[in-house]
Amino acid sequence: MQNPVTVEVTRGKLVESRHRGMGIVVDGDGKVVFSFGDADAGVFPRSACKAMQALPLVESGAADAYGFGNAELAFSCASHSGEDRHVAMAASMLAKAGKDVSALECGAHWSSDQATVIHQARTIDKPSALHNNCSGKHSGFVCTCVHSGTDVAGYVGYDHPLQREIRDVMQSLTGATLGEDNCGIDGCSIPTYAVPLRGLAHGFAKMLTGQGLSHTRATASRRLMEACMAEPFYVAGTNRACTKLMELAPGKIFAKTGAEGVFVAALPDHDLAMAVKCEDGTTRAAEAMIFALIARYFEKGSETQEKLMSMANRQMHNWNGYHVGDVRVTDVLFA
């Protein structure tokens, strides 16, 4: 199936670049409310499914045992920019379980956010695993293992009990069979599994509505999503799309991005969840698609809807601040 052009990037009067993509909106029963492109194709959700991967932290009782509130839970679902408050939060979560940075197996990297990497360059010699954009998720993993009495060492491995549990959680939520054939290794070294976009969206709709879930899982799911909506800075950071979306309409939008052009969102007022993937893996297009897709469910002309559409269709400015072109979504998003 040919994915349609969903986002255009213009310069002057012309289209300079085009992005193709797929997307789907489903309810808790898995009923498709809207879709475009090949929503049954397998897609690596990457970091977009972090709230699913954080479920063992809550379901095991570890989060309660360590006294984690909304900020810690939001951070366990985060792809953060490595700002000082993020780094401090990772260290604090690890300390609650008697651990430190040496327990993290995610690797280290400088921030990919320009303002943050400039600050980092001026304040630290080099980044540690605490600065890794996945250090929140990994700190949650370490806490889960310590609380459960499972070996922490090797917690990123395909056969480690924690990754087996996460695999079970994700199979149950997405309805996809996960195994070595659709497994890849993520940037932070844990397994990532390709699942149909439809299943990914349905998994988040189940988490949002609790439909088809045990009471324990439904409660844990809602708690994680509400924590992200309550503490959006800890999910991403300053000027980041996830943070801006969740700050825009508090309690009304859950949103999480993933590498290679994935974005998921859930709308509590509508009992709907959605997922998009840009075919070429570009973030600017994934963002434009999810902004426009979310906007469909806010009243036309309302402040929130207009703000969302101004994020979906935005001006690009050059180094002198001149308006040189636009990123804009196509009619595919409004069919």
Add this chain to the structure above:
Amino acid sequence: MQNPVTVEVTRGKLVESRHRGMGIVVDGDGKVVFSFGDADAGVFPRSACKAMQALPLVESGAADAYGFGNAELAFSCASHSGEDRHVAMAASMLAKAGKDVSALECGAHWSSDQATVIHQARTIDKPSALHNNCSGKHSGFVCTCVHSGTDVAGYVGYDHPLQREIRDVMQSLTGATLGEDNCGIDGCSIPTYAVPLRGLAHGFAKMLTGQGLSHTRATASRRLMEACMAEPFYVAGTNRACTKLMELAPGKIFAKTGAEGVFVAALPDHDLAMAVKCEDGTTRAAEAMIFALIARYFEKGSETQEKLMSMANRQMHNWNGYHVGDVRVTDVLFA
């Protein structure tokens, strides 16, 4: 016309993202030697055509008047990373014409190269126009204006004599009609014109071979391309694709990238030039395409050809250094 998938990005055993693109190889007569996708579509060459934009600097006599050698000429065709030697070169060129940073109209920005921005953050308060990736081209523009007795102020404007001259040069080389309808504003504020990829490649084939050009233009063209091949660091910088390509086979490859997934190259031993555009504007795909396209013209199994193919089909490693997937070109490049 549907552009084919030319580059795939894999993870584990699966394709995670796909890039579509177009490309063309032509000789000095404009004869098409090889092509894929819609090579007649209009494409903004962006920085890929900087060697064309630098022709007035040489043809006017300004380059000789200021004693510019290969390094200065290469730098006048550059999209550089803002490394210290680049910044110093911009200041030096301007000083030859009795000017300084205040004459530049390109705007200022931090380097987009991670190692360089970290160094910049530690050594400067904020970047100036000397750090702009286009400061070499703009320094050349300022020198051209001063030498010709043209007002420097406003040299980026559509109606400024220098931009009129560049428009004439590019019309003549590409065979395309350039005007307000296909004009956009570039990142550095000068006009940029959409031209068919075929015309862009033919323009570089003319520059390489001198076919159809006046003696003055043929000589100036060859001098600029040879300067870039002689001083590849000044065209881009450490670990940058243009620099690596021209260092790989000295004197045998001229190459220049442009924003939004454009790349051009010329091969003196074959009297051929080529241009590619990634439909979605992604650099990783434009690079893979040009590496593979250039490799077609080196002997199979030779060190250069194997190195080019190892750049076209490359492993991706995560923060722990694990091999997680590949960027690879499709059979479209080998038809």
